[in-house]
Amino acid sequence: xxxxxxxxxxxxxxxxxxxxxxxxxxxxxxxxxxxxxxxxxxxxxxxxxxxxxxxxxxxxxxxxxxxxxxxxxxxxxxxxxxxxxxxxxxxxxxxxxxxxxxxxxxxxxxxxxxxxxxxxxxxxxxxxxxxxxxxxxxxxxxxxxxxxxxxxxxxxxxxxxxxxxxxxxxxxxxxxxxxxxxxxxxxxxxxxxxxxxxxxxxxxxxxxxxxxxxxxxxxxxxxxxxxxxxxxxxxxxxxxxxxxxxxxxxxxxxxxxxxxxxxxxxxxxxxxxxxxxxxxxxxxxx
Amino acid sequence: xxxxxxxxxxxxxxxxxxxxxxxxxxxxxxxxxxxxxxxxxxxxxxxxxxxxxxxxxxxxxxxxxxxxxxxxxxxxxxxxxxxxxxxxxxxxxxxxxxxxxxxxxxxxxxxxxxxxxxxxxxxxxxxxxxxxxxxxxxxxxxxxxxxxxxxxxxxxxxxxxxxxxxxxxxxxxxxxxxxxxxxxxxxxxxxxxxxxxxxxxxxxxxxxxxxxxxxxxxxxxxxxxxxxxxxxxxxxxxxxxxxxxxxxxxxxxxxxxxxxxxxxxxxxxxxxxxxxxx
Numbered sequence: 001x002x003x004x005x006x007x008x009x010x011x012x013x014x015x016x017x018x019x020x021x022x023x024x025x026x027x028x029x030x031x032x033x034x035x036x037x038x039x040x041x042x043x044x045x046x047x048x049x050x051x052x053x054x055x056x057x058x059x060x061x062x063x064x065x066x067x068x069x070x071x072x073x074x075x076x077x078x079x080x081x082x083x084x085x086x087x088x089x090x091x092x093x094x095x096x097x098x099x100x101x102x103x104x105x106x107x108x109x110x111x112x113x114x115x116x117x118x119x120x121x122x123x124x125x126x127x128x129x130x131x132x133x134x135x136x137x138x139x140x141x142x143x144x145x146x147x148x149x150x151x152x153x154x155x156x157x158x159x160x161x162x163x164x165x166x167x168x169x170x171x172x173x174x175x176x177x178x179x180x181x182x183x184x185x186x187x188x189x190x191x192x193x194x195x196x197x198x199x200x201x202x203x204x205x206x207x208x209x210x211x212x213x214x215x216x217x218x219x220x221x222x223x224x225x226x227x228x229x230x231x232x233x234x235x236x237x238x239x240x241x242x243x244x245x246x247x248x249x250x251x252x253x254x255x256x257x258x259x260x261x262x263x264x265x266x267x268x269x270x271x272x273x274x275x276x277x278x279x280x281x282x283x284x285x286x
Numbered sequence: 287x288x289x290x291x292x293x294x295x296x297x298x299x300x301x302x303x304x305x306x307x308x309x310x311x312x313x314x315x316x317x318x319x320x321x322x323x324x325x326x327x328x329x330x331x332x333x334x335x336x337x338x339x340x341x342x343x344x345x346x347x348x349x350x351x352x353x354x355x356x357x358x359x360x361x362x363x364x365x366x367x368x369x370x371x372x373x374x375x376x377x378x379x380x381x382x383x384x385x386x387x388x389x390x391x392x393x394x395x396x397x398x399x400x401x402x403x404x405x406x407x408x409x410x411x412x413x414x415x416x417x418x419x420x421x422x423x424x425x426x427x428x429x430x431x432x433x434x435x436x437x438x439x440x441x442x443x444x445x446x447x448x449x450x451x452x453x454x455x456x457x458x459x460x461x462x463x464x465x466x467x468x469x470x471x472x473x474x475x476x477x478x479x480x481x482x483x484x485x486x487x488x489x490x491x492x493x494x495x496x497x498x499x500x501x502x503x504x505x506x507x508x509x510x511x512x513x514x515x516x517x518x519x520x521x522x523x524x525x526x527x528x529x530x531x532x533x534x535x536x537x538x539x540x541x542x543x544x545x546x547x548x549x550x551x552x553x554x555x556x557x558x559x560x561x562x563x564x
Contacts, residue, residue, distance in 0.1 A: 005384050005385055005386050006386040006387050006388075007386075008380070008384060008386070009380045009384040009385075009386030009387075009388075009389065010386065010388065012376040012377060012379060012380035012384075013376070013377045013380050013381070013392050015373045015376060015377075016373045016374060016376065016377040016396075016436050016440060017377075017392065017395060019373060019429075019432055019433045019436060020395065020396070020399045020433050020436055020437075022429070022433060023407065023411070023429060023430050023432075023433035023434065024398075024399050024402050024407060024433060024434075026410075027406075027407035027410035027411055027414070028406055028407060028410075030410035030413075030414070031406060031407065031409055031410045034409060034410060034413070088302075089306055092299065092302045092303060092306060095299060096299055096303055099300065099303050101550070102303075102307060103303050103306060103307060104550060104551075104554060105547050105550050106306065106307040106310040106311060107306065107310055108546050108547065108550055108553065108554070109310045109311060109314060109543055109546075109547075110310055111490070111546070112490060112539075112542050112543045112545075112546040112547075113313075113314065113539055113542075113543065114493065114494050114496075114511070114512050114515075114535075114538060114539065115494055115496065115512075116496050116512040116515055116516050117317070117512075117515065117535040117538065117539055118313060120317070120515065120516075120531055120532075120535060121313035121314070121316055121317040121320075121535065122313060124316075124317070124320055124528060124531075124532065125313065125316055129328075129329045129331070130320070130328055130329060130331070130528050131331060132316070132331055132332065132333045134331065135331040135332070136333075160309075160313065164310070165557070168554055168557050168558050169557075169558060171554075171558065172558030214400075214401075217401045217403075220403070221403040221404065221405060223405065223496065223497050224496040224497070224512070224516075227496070227500075227516065228516055239405075240403070240405040240497070243405040243406075243408070243409075244405060244408070244497065244500070244501065247408055247409040247412060247501070248408065248412065248500070248501045253409050253412070253413055256409050257409045257410070260405060260406040260407070260408070260409050261406065263403050263405055263406055264402075264403060264406040267401060267402070267403045267406075271401055
């Protein structure tokens, strides 16, 4: 009976596991292998074993470190704003009696929109000729042609698109708090701020950590917005843009795979940092 | 005093709600209004158009690129969604209903895939797809979408399956139904709403993807809407066809947004249950 259950369980999961392995596990091993070869489709058709030389090239190039720094900056700043805005939004949705469903619907709109379209909408909005942002503030500024303002637009666009996701995760956390606890605290004379700090926050902490982990990993692979808004110009390249450019635009599969493996390692490091460092309750027993 | 507090509270809440709605809708209204401006008004830096014109909509449908991309997107995203949900149903059923060794291990695997950076596999996939002749074809995109949406589908379905009264299935079995019959006749109708919600989430993922579509396609054969829009150059290389891009954006935004709004409640349940209850 027990053996039969084991077999049945694995058989039912097998299609899902093999599909996931086919497109992630196998290619990532293949990427590790490719990264050890000099393999440039534009110059040579045959791969040349070069051991770790591709990694030396990447790690000693300024471009990689600039992109890594950019990506970490985008990740931290955007996830920070998402958390603050998302929490405010979640509290609003949680408490709203009036217009609650309109609010929930509106919040889903950014989620449903293609990232490329959202980025283009903001690109046109900040554009000096087509956009309304400059005339709104009465300034003349080519937002996407300068390093810091381009960054600001990228982060703004990312925050707009993903705050709803954060808000919904936090809302789910908020809805797990029993009302009685908050009421009891109120009766005991705890102020709104105290109730928030001493009851709401600790109880929502697991949801916050899960949301932060997911959003950080997601923000770290940012590609669409950067590509649409600046194509990586003016020092705004993210690591995914570097990977895409090396692999698909310059067709340098060896060097590009080294970049890919490095990005994969960074992702792993971020995930471990969260799970070990903050004890994310993601892996709790069922 | 208390009454006044309550009133200001409610006022602030309503104000916050309105702000939030405006925040969420602003770029959508902007791109719709941009798409309706006639060509000579595009550079007037105003938010709303003075005169309405459908010229950009006519232009995008006259250009063969966009209808082809739309067809590719609809086809690829739908097939990927269908397959992903079908496979995820088996897995989610097993995870919820069966006790078997290695269940947690399967959970970790899906978690790992959900966190995976897609850019790490586009190189190998590009190389493999060229050898297998999957480059620039529908299956060449369906496969990655299927694999990357499986974690999402499995989690949301697991969350929905947990809510089902499985005793009903046992009762049916006692009455002589085969396991397959019990599942098809009793359980499936109960999970249809959950399946639908998961399907929309998966569809959005596939519909939204830009990286795979930009890397693994090269022509109208399989190029999807996000890539077509991002690479759209129009008639002149030096001028961005803003109006056409805006019109194309509206065409791909409105149907999906409408779908999401109609099934709003279920989708929120799916998103949050899958993520928080794990």
